[in-house]
Amino acid sequence: MASQLRLRSALALVTGAGGGIGRAVSVRLAGEGATVAACDLDGAAARETVRLLRGRGNEEGVSRGAHASFQVDVSEAGATRRLLEQVQACFSRPPSVVVSCAGINRDEFLLHMSEDDWDKVIAVNLKSIFLVTQAAAQALVSSSCHGSIINISSIIGKVGNVGQTNYAASKAGVIGLTQTAARELGRHGIRCNSVLPGFITTPMTQKVPQKVLDKVIGMIPMGHMGSPEGGLFM
C-alpha cells in the first residue's frame, strides 16, 4: 500500500544483489518504495534482480522505479570507487541506504587451508566492507546527506564454525569495522549496523555437503534453515 512506502525517496545500493539474500533485500527495499542500484560480480544475476523489481511495479502502490544494475567486484578499490561514481551519475545523488551482501566461502580445515583461500575470503567478505562503507560514507558526507549503512556479517563471526577460520575471521571483522564506523559516522547522520544471519537457504549454503547441513539443522530450535525472505515455514 502507498502508505507503507517508508523508503519512497530513498536510493538503496545493494551489493551481492544477484545472490539469495541480496536479491531478497533488494525486493524488500523496492517494496517499501526505494529505488535500487543492484550490484554484483555476476552482472547477469544483478540484471535479473532488476527485472524482478520492475515486475513488482505492477503491484498496487509500488512504483516501477528506475532501478539499475551494476557489474562490480567490490573487493577491488578502484572498481568500488567507480561504482559509487557511476551510481551518483546515474541517480544524481549518493545512495542513502547501503546494504553489503556480497560474500563468499572457501571452506577447509585450518590444518589444510591455503593462503589463497584465506586471502580471497578476507578480500571479498571484509576488505569489500571497508571499501564500500568508506566510499558510501565519503559520498554522503561530501553531499551533506544522511544515510544508513548495513553490513551483512554472520552468526559464524560470533561463535566460529569448523572448516571456516577464514569466513569466521572475516565476519568477526565486519562486526568490529561496523561498530567503529558507527562511532565515527554518527555525527554525520550516518547509521551503521551489522546483521548476523544464521543459516539461510541460498546458493551459498547449497554448496555445503548435506551431512554438514544436517548437523547444523539439528542445532536450530525451529528445526529448519531460514529463507532469504524471512518466511516462517520456508
Ligand code: NAP
Ligand atoms: P550468495 O547467494 O552466494 O550471494 C552472494 C552474492 O555475492 C553472489 O551473487 C556473488 O556473485 C556475489 N559476490 C561474490 N563476490 C563478489 C564480489 N567480489 N563483488 C561483488 N559481488 C560478489 O550468498 P548469500 O547466502 O545470499 O549470502 C549473502 C551474504 O550473507 C554473504 O555476505 C554471506 O556471507 C552472508 N551470510 C549468509 C548466510 C547463509 O546461510 N546463506 C548466513 C550468514 C551470513 P557470484 O555468484 O558471481 O560469486
